[in-house]
Amino acid sequence: MTDPLMLTGVSLALFVIVGAIAVASSILVVSMRNPVHSALFLLLTFLCVAILFVSMGAEFVGAVQVLVYAGGIMVLFLFVVMLINVKALPKEKVFTATSMMGVLMGVLLFIILAIILASGTWAPAVNAPENLRTAVVVKTTPVVDAGGATIQTETVTRDVVGNAEAVGMALYRDYLVPFEVASLFLLVAMVGAIVIGKRELDASEEEAIPEFIAKKVSDEDRLKEVTGA
């Protein structure tokens, strides 16, 4: 679909406003002293990035960005921050030698990136729109002559419909192996996190768990016990 509004001015203004909000809120993420406020500004950053994705025609990625980051990960962040009840951090001196070093590094990185982008000498992105699959093979049928020998194969194709299907084709056909490897890495990281985070409870903590939660008593037995039947 071409730009439905046909107003490049509008999309440019949108990019500038949303981009500015994204940058400002990501600065606030690291500068806020209350962890809950930081988490909320991180949420705002994610939402702005999602809007930018949609405005560039990547509706699928935008929707997934909101679904995964805003709907899942940030909720868990907030959950943990509230559960351990972190108090606001004490005020700190902002302009220390270390932080100024960080600013310097940031400016240097920005200059390097600007030079690279301005020269335009980077390789084309693998997933540039023209490299994305635009047609799918529905089925291939061999065309046979009277003797039963295959003369040629007939291929039926159709167009890829929409953003979601294009992303699906790229992930599950063209780049299936890297995709699976990445998912395996995530699984390993998850198992590792559980192994590191888990610890054996000592005897007094073991005692503190109510019996019905530790499943020493079944629900039916507990019901009998409570009702005295």
Added chain:
Amino acid sequence: MSATLPVVASLFGSIPEPMVQWVVWPTIKFVIAFAIIMGIVAFTTLVERRVLGFMQARLGPNRVGPQGILQFVADPIKLLLKEDIVPAGAQKAAYFIAPMLPIIPAFLVFCLIPFGPPPTFAITDVNVGLLLILALTSTGVYGIILGGWASNNKFSLLGGLRSAAQMVSYEVPFGLSIVGVLMLSGSLSLVEIVHRQELGVWNVLPQLVGCFIFLVAMTAEVNRAPFDLPEAESELVAGFHTEYSGMKFAFFFLAEYASMLVNACLIVILFFGGWTLAIAGKGLTTETMQTMGWLGLSLGFLIFAAKVAFFMILYIWFRGTFPRYRFDQLMELGWKWMIPLALVNIVVTGIVILLVRNGGA
């Protein structure tokens, strides 16, 4: 669209055509839909109290107007006039923003839901519509968490935390239960999903398991009984909205009922044929409605409304029937039963689709 209503369309003569098609018409439709939805949401509160009264062999509100029918007007007036109390230790900014957060996605989602035969009753038809709906509804939880945290009250905080855990847990089966439907219809567009059903059968038949999981998950997502742990009144006073009064409380309330309506619309569209009454292309299909003109289109809308009304009553029925789950039971049900069941459903659906296609080809 502009061809069907030339008189109204001529009013927009000076505005460029794409603006009319992409901005003006959707806005008008959304404003109308918004007004109707606000009315429905308010009316649902009355229906809920009357139906619950009937189920529990008592009267329910019957004083304001004939049979208490004006109660849904009296309640908002009462809430608007109530004193607005802010707890002393509250986090001011977060406390004020929290009630607004859940209401925005809850009403925004209605932009994406077709209420009847398109294009008249569908505000937009986005090709990733369903995914956007899931994304928007998943952000509704922030108001509850933030409200619970900002109130500076331990019951509120506990309610907010319970809600966060519950909604994150049940979002997974909620999303997974839909995958079977998507595999059958091969599209994320809600209009297309309904179209596939009128040509075949309602998805509830091939996707009975998916439909069941969706029904459970959608009840848990809006924190309704038997999954109303975030506001369990016997344990947490009123949970996350303990410290909220007046219109701020009403905003939480509105968002909950709007989300109920969204989920009822979704289950009708995904599993019960949307606005159509047709099997294998015979009966009241979208096409027959469109050829019948305005009468047919209204008929489609009424069929849709009747189906949605059934699921709204079902929510109330659940509340009148089931006792509340314990928190560990709730998590166990979600993670140990719903998610594995949904995954098995996806695998089985995929195998069956492959077998049917290869057998048929």
